[in-house]
Amino acid sequence: MAWNEPGGNSNNQDPWGGRRGGGGGDRKGPPDLDEAFRKLQESLNGLFGGKKKRGSGSGGGAPKGGGFGLLGIGLAVLAAIWLYSAVYVVDEQEQAVVLRLGKYYETVGAGLHIYFPPIDRKYMENVTRERAYTKQGQMLTEDENIVEVPLTVQYRITNLRDFVLNVDQPEISLQHATESALRHVVGSTAMDQVLTEGREQMAVEIKERLQRFLDTYRTGITVTQVNVQSAAAPREVQEAFDDVIRAREDEQRSRNQAETYANGVVPEARGQAQRIIEDANGYRDEVVARAKGEADRFSKLLVEYRKAPDVTRERLYLDTMQEVYSNTSKVLVNGDKGQNLLYLPLDKMIEKSRSAPPSASSAPGSADAGAHAGADLQQQQRDVRTRESR
Template sequence: MAWNEPGGNSNNQDPWGGRKGGGRQGPPDLDEAFRKLQESLNGLFGGGKKRGDDESGRSGGGGGFGLLFVGLGLLAVVWLYSAIYVVDEQEQAVVLRFGKYHETVGPGLNIYFPPIDRKFQENVTRERAYTKQGAMLTEDENIIEVPLTVQYRVTNLQDFVLNVDQPEVSLQHATDSAVRHVVGSTEMDQVLTEGRELMASEVRERLQRFLDNYRTGITITQVNIQSAAAPREVQEAFDDVIRAREDEQREKNQAESYANGVIPEARGQAQRLLEEANGYRDEVIARAQGEADRFTKLVAEYRKAPEITRERLYIDTMQEVMSNTSKVLVTGDKGQNNLLYLPLDKMIDSRGGASSSSSANSSNTTTRDPAVPLSSDLSQRNLRTREGR
């Protein structure tokens, strides 16, 4: 009998089945508490106790079914919560049913059926990257440290999930193989200097072929090979070699620059001399031909009128001679009373000018142009003949 039931002695018993004032303290009545909870649940689900039924009869069976329904409802809620999932715009999900590929799900609200279904959800637009560094042997048997960075994306989620157990680990192993193959077929100078860009392109192509053969669903977007270096133990010797090669290249560039400046200038001067010589030759030939033609025509005219022609030649010659000298000779009648006129002012001016350019004047007075007209010589001879008469 409970402590608060009618007929009980509430003054002598406490809620735990003992007596006030120093009785034995016992545990709570769990059966009674469970019975009250069951009655409350039966009332919620329509399984309440009917009139005339025994307390341990049908009412007990209805309470059991009510608890079962509650448990099933809770399990259904939990299952539904775990089965509904959201795929972002940057993601995809692969669903396996009974361990076999079922479908690839795009962005949106989706549902699958565990435990018969399994899903793998990955970001397929984010660009991933990892860095690797290692000592490698070059073609000329030198050891160098080659650091590189590989950037990649997951482009086929089905292959990424199903074909390879650990695709990113396989990617790292394939990268190591591709880099060692490319570095092993390249000399150290190319690896340390200007050959890194070409090496990166070759590594990317070879690595992509490996991943396509494995069907990993990974696409390589970029391979960046950073500045390679020699091991620390021999770094100073490598630096000396690199500096020597840089000095050699600088000297070569300076020599080529000097050659490019001197050779065209010499060629230009040679071409100028050739052009001047050709021009002088053409000028002399043309002048000689002109004088020859004029002399031929003069001979024809001389045969027609010798006296007039001789007189004309004499006058032309005297005009040419007198125009180039500052001395004037005035002859008298029959060669008598000859007068020589000397303009002193012009002679002084001409002497002062001659002192500043003596070499040029001497060359002009002592040398004779090979193209001097023959008619002038003929005129001078005629002049001497006339004076002799």
């Protein structure tokens, strides 16, 4: 008979010959899916505090409260997912802004934190990292020339609340503000300054103006550095601009050479002028001192002259003659009894004796003549001294 007909052993056997009773007999064939599912539910109910209740039939129906077990499992999974997404870690270099129901709630620093999505929303950013933005474009200068000015803006976030809440896409606003500040500064600067030494001053002015814009917008961004790179003219007129730059460099080099020459000549001229002034002052002091000395000497001599006029007069005459004759090379001899004056050109005689050639002086006759001339000269000098002494 069939396994499920009345009076059969349907309570003990299944179509595959296995026993379904609780006696622990041998099971041959595939397991019962309903029983396996029931055992899984019972295990889960036991984990979550549920009670196992069996029906009155030997077949065993599904336990009551199985739906609540599945609901508990789903809730547990949802709770785990929510907890995983609600707990977050903020690094040392970061900050996080939490919004509750779309309104600012708090700003948190480094550490482990939790928030309550979907009621709360968080925005986390690195507030210590230096960020950079590069801009390049053609600008019109003050003297109506077109130049290409590349620059780099370095910035960081200093107020995360303003950065998140006050401006939509604050970095885009930074780019627009940078372009505005750059055009304003370049438009008020001459082309020569933009291409040469005016870049540093331009960078300072751009930074100040850009920071004012960002503070007005309350973006929470602080500009740390603005670097204006070497500007250049458009490609169409680059050669002409290069010629202008070379001419300006030549001008500056010539000016530096002229200043170097002036720095060398002017101090030298000033030194010479100062030396001449010092010489004049020394000469003046010397003349004044000599005049004072002569005046003092004359005053003392006058006192002695009043004491012995003849002796003093004779002494003055001898001193004067000695001073005059010591500086002359000519001698005038007055002969006795009204004879004519004898002129002795001592300088010519001495010069002639010194300039005589060696061959002539080596001859015997010339040597004797020179000796006689020297003896005569010495005799005449002695005669002159004898007459003066008389």
